[in-house]
Amino acid sequence: MTAYDFDLFVIGGGSAGVRCGRIAATHGARVGIAEERFWGGTCVNVGCVPKKIMVNAAEYGQWAEDAAAFGWTVQKTGFDLSVLAAARDAEVARLNGIYGRLLAGAGCTVFDARATFIDAHTLDVGGRRVTAEKIVVAVGGRAVRPGIPGDELGMLSDDVFNLKQVPRRLTVIGSGYIALEFACVFRGLGAEVDLVYRADLPLRGFDHDIRVALKDALDAQGIRQHCGHHPARLDRQGDHLRLSILGGDAIEADAVLFATGRVPHTHGLHLDAAGVMCTEKGAIEVDEEHRTTAPNIWAIGDVTDKLNLTPMATAVGHALADTLFGKNPRRASYLNVPTAVFTSPPIGTVGMTEADAALLGPVDVYVASFTPMRHTISKRPGRKSLMKLVVCQETQRVLGAHMLGEDSAEIMQGIGIAVAAGLTKQDFDRTIGIHPTAAEEFVTMRTRTREAGIRAAAE
Ligand code: NDP
Numbered sequence: 505m506t507a508y509d510f511d512l513f514v515i516g517g518g519s520a521g522v523r524c525g526r527i528a529a530t531h532g533a534r535v536g537i538a539e540e541r542f543w544g545g546t547c548v549n550v551g552c553v554p555k556k557i558m559v560n561a562a563e564y565g566q567w568a569e570d571a572a573a574f575g576w577t578v579q580k581t582g583f584d585l586s587v588l589a590a591a592r593d594a595e596v597a598r599l600n601g602i603y604g605r606l607l608a609g610a611g612c613t614v615f616d617a618r619a620t621f622i623d624a625h626t627l628d629v630g631g632r633r634v635t636a637e638k639i640v641v642a643v644g645g646r647a648v649r650p651g652i653p654g655d656e657l658g659m660l661s662d663d664v665f666n667l668k669q670v671p672r673r674l675t676v677i678g679s680g681y682i683a684l685e686f687a688c689v690f691r692g693l694g695a696e697v698d699l700v701y702r703a704d705l706p707l708r709g710f711d712h713d714i715r716v717a718l719k720d721a722l723d724a725q726g727i728r729q730h731c732g733h734h735p736a737r738l739d740r741q742g743d744h745l746r747l748s749i750l751g752g753d754a755i756e757a758d759a760v761l762f763a764t765g766r767v768p769h770t771h772g773l774h775l776d777a778a779g780v781m782c783t784e785k786g787a788i789e790v791d792e793e794h795r796t797t798a799p800n801i802w803a804i805g806d807v808t809d810k811l812n813l814t815p816m817a818t819a820v821g822h823a824l825a826d827t828l829f830g831k832n833p834r835r836a837s838y839l840n841v842p843t844a845v846f847t848s849p850p851i852g853t854v855g856m857t858e859a860d861a862a863l864l865g866p867v868d869v870y871v872a873s874f875t876p877m878r879h880t881i882s883k884r885p886g887r888k889s890l891m892k893l894v895v896c897q898e899t900q901r902v903l904g905a906h907m908l909g910e911d912s913a914e915i916m917q918g919i920g921i922a923v924a925a926g927l928t929k930q931d932f933d934r935t936i937g938i939h940p941t942a943a944e945e946f947v948t949m950r951t952r953t954r955e956a957g958i959r960a961a962a963e
Contacts, residue, residue, distance in 0.1 A: 510536040512828070513627060513636035515619045515773070518545020519814045520805030521642030522603055524821035529610040531829035536636065538629050540618035543603040545644050546806070547814040549596055550662045555685060557592040558664075559846045562692025566848070570882035583693055585669050592665075621778040624798045638800050638828060641780070641788060642821065643773065645766040645806035650677065654738035657745055658760035661686070670695050671759035675747050677735050679706035681845050683763035684718070688848040691727050698755050700730045700747070707845065711857040711906045713871060717890040718908055721849060724886020730755070768807045785809060792835065794824055802828075811838055842920030844913030849887060852916025855904035855923045858894050862957035866897040868929070869956055870949040876910050876942050891945050893929065897955070900928040905946065915943045 510533075514525040517539030525537040542549040561583075571578045607614050617630025627634045647660040659667075661682050672695060676687045679701035691697045699706070699722065705715040706722065706729070722729055736748040738760055747755045768787045775782065779798040781789045787809035794802045802824055805817035819836035826832040842854035861867045870893040879887040889909025896903050905919045922932065937944025 508625065508635045508637045510534050510613070510634065510636040512638045512640065513537070513619070513634060514640045514642055515627070516545065516642035516644060516805070516807075517543045517603065517607075517614075518642060518644045518805060518817070519547050520644075520817035520821040521545070521640065522607060522821075523818040524640050524642065524804060524825045525612050526606055526610045527822050527825035528829045529607075529612045531825065533825075533829040535610075535612045536615065536629070536634060537607060537612050538615040538617050538619035538627075540616075543600050543607075544596075548599045548603065550665055552814055553599060554592050554596055554665050555689075556846060557595060558588070558689045558693075559685065559848075561588050562689045562848065565692050565694075566884070570878070570884055573882045583670065585667065585693070589665075589667075620772065621774040621780075624778040624800055638802070639778075640821075640824065641773070641775075641796070641801065641803040641807055642805045642817075643769045643807050645809070645812065646769045647682075647762070648765060648767050649762050650735060650764045652735055652737050654740075655762060657738050657740055658762045660762055664761065667759075671757070672696065673698070673744075673757045673759075675700060675745075675755050675757040675760045676763060677701070677747075677761065678763035678765070679703065679708070679731075680763060680765065681707075683761070684722075684845060684847045686761055686763065687722070687727050688725070688846075691725055692848055696728075697726075698728045698730060698757065700733050700735055700749060700755070702732065702734055704731050706731075707851075709857075710845075710851070710853065711892060711894075711904070712859060713890060713892055714851055714853070714906050714908050717873075717888070718847060718851065721847070721886045721888075721908065725848060766806065766812065768809055770807060783809075793827070794820060811841060813841065813843055816841055837924075840920065840924040842916045842923075844916060846913065847908075849889070849909050850912050851906075851908045852912035852914075852919075853904075853906045854916055854920040855902070856894055857904060857906070858892070858956055861894045861896070861903045864896075864957070866955060866957035867903065868895040868897050868900075868952045869893070869954050870895065870929075870951075871953040872945045872949050874942075874945065877940060878910065889942055889945075891942075891949070893932070893946070893949060895929045897957070900930060901926055902929055902932060907946075909942060911942060915946070918943075919946055 512535045514521045514537040525535045529535040568578045568580045619627045619629045649655040670693045674690045674695045675698040676683045687699045733752045734750040736750045739746045781797040788803035804820045806812045823836040845851040872891045892906040894904035935947040
């Protein structure tokens with residue numbers, strides 16, 4: 505008999521922790537898992553799931569407007585956030601229940617409590633002392649304010665899901681995933697939206713052509729972009745807010761959303777008591793196997809601040825459980841992870857940007873820009889799709905695929921398989937398109953748009 509209460513204790517019931525705990529239990533481990541706030545974590549409760557439902561709501565508004573061009577008489581008379589919120593919250597509650605049942609069904613001991621370290625094998629779980637041979641930290645991250653005067657007057661992304669009505673004027677700070685998705689959602693739901701960001705283009709780190717096309721698409725839907733600007737302070741003035749911008753005009757708004765990034769949620773865990781070290785940015789330091797600086801403790805998901813995406817977190821959690829308890833040592837790959845930004849239109853991307861690939865050597869770049877069939881009829885402005893392939897000139901391997909346009913998130917899942925499998929441009933060319941779709945463009949881009957990279961730059 506082991507001296508520990510559990511073979512594995514997981515701190516945090518989000519995507520990473522739940523998957524790791526559940527799979528470890530199915531491998532026969534005695535698993536305890538604690539969650540202090542809500543089962544399913546950020547993704548299910550205040551992230552991907554409720555956000556996507558709101559994205560859908562905004563899209564319905566556009567479909568209703570576009571329907572007239574297809575012969576329908578549709579009267580768009582108003583939007584009731586309380587109806588959407590009730591449906592959204594019911595779906596979140598349903599998923600919460602599923603998570604709880606999955607863990608219980610797998611035989612995990614579930615604690616609705618906060619867990620903190622006493623030492624490397626001992627935890628305080630809601631006031632109860634619990635020991636475990638192995639511990640996995642999967643506490644996720646939390647949104648942060650930018651630290652300007654008055655920023656407590658603004659919302660963070662969690663607060664969006666408590667709104668009782670759509671703000672008439674919303675100012676969003678930042679131009680990452682969260683800022684852009686909510687800017688488009690609330691514009692689609694009828695708000696006037698100002699978007700304030702520091703760079704000259706939105707979505708730093710994404711492919712340049714996509715960023716340029718996105719900026720145009722945001723303009724076309726009437727989102728007022730204040731690029732190259734830093735927020736200075738936020739003040740309440742009567743019944744509204746006033747955001748002062750360094751070197752720019754002040755913006756008046758009924759609500760302000762700070763989408764200025766997220767940080768690992770390690771505060772108060774007493775990691776030092778267990779010998780677990782953090783990086784300068786506060787993320788738990790892990791090696792390639794996700795082991796922390798304490799030999800019996802691992803960290804997975806957003807708390808490691810590696811690639812903060814739900815499917816990445818679940819993949820890492822699953823691989824770790826297989827490694828520790830399933831006699832199947834393996835790692836989830838962080839390479840060629842497809843991702844989507846649910847803007848309007850959405851962005852799908854996998855692999856390298858043109859700029860990153862060109863640092864490694866000459867690349868062939870294929871770009872296609874077209875109006876999808878739906879919008880040749882609807883005539884909705886700013887709905888052009890942009891597709892791009894970045895191809896290694898020497899091997900003809902497709903290094904990156906990028907798209908802004910309708911259905912890009914759905915399309916990119918399949919393209920992601922091809923890119924991760926290392927397929928070549930000729931493999932893409934050999935594939936027969938599905939007609940008429942936007943996706944077929946990815947297999948019909950015959951003429952190289954340009955050459956980039958070291959050799960092209962030298963010529
Ligand atoms: P990001 O790190 O993507 O973006 C943060 C934004 O805030 C950037 O535009 C950044 O500007 C800006 N910013 C940071 N500090 C300041 C400041 N002091 N003043 C003004 N602007 C500031 O964070 P998000 O919160 O948008 O998203 C967090 C992560 O969550 C993402 O990276 C992603 O991994 C994940 N996520 C994924 C989604 C999906 O898969 N669809 C959806 C939502 C989130 P700058 O560029 O100038 O640094």
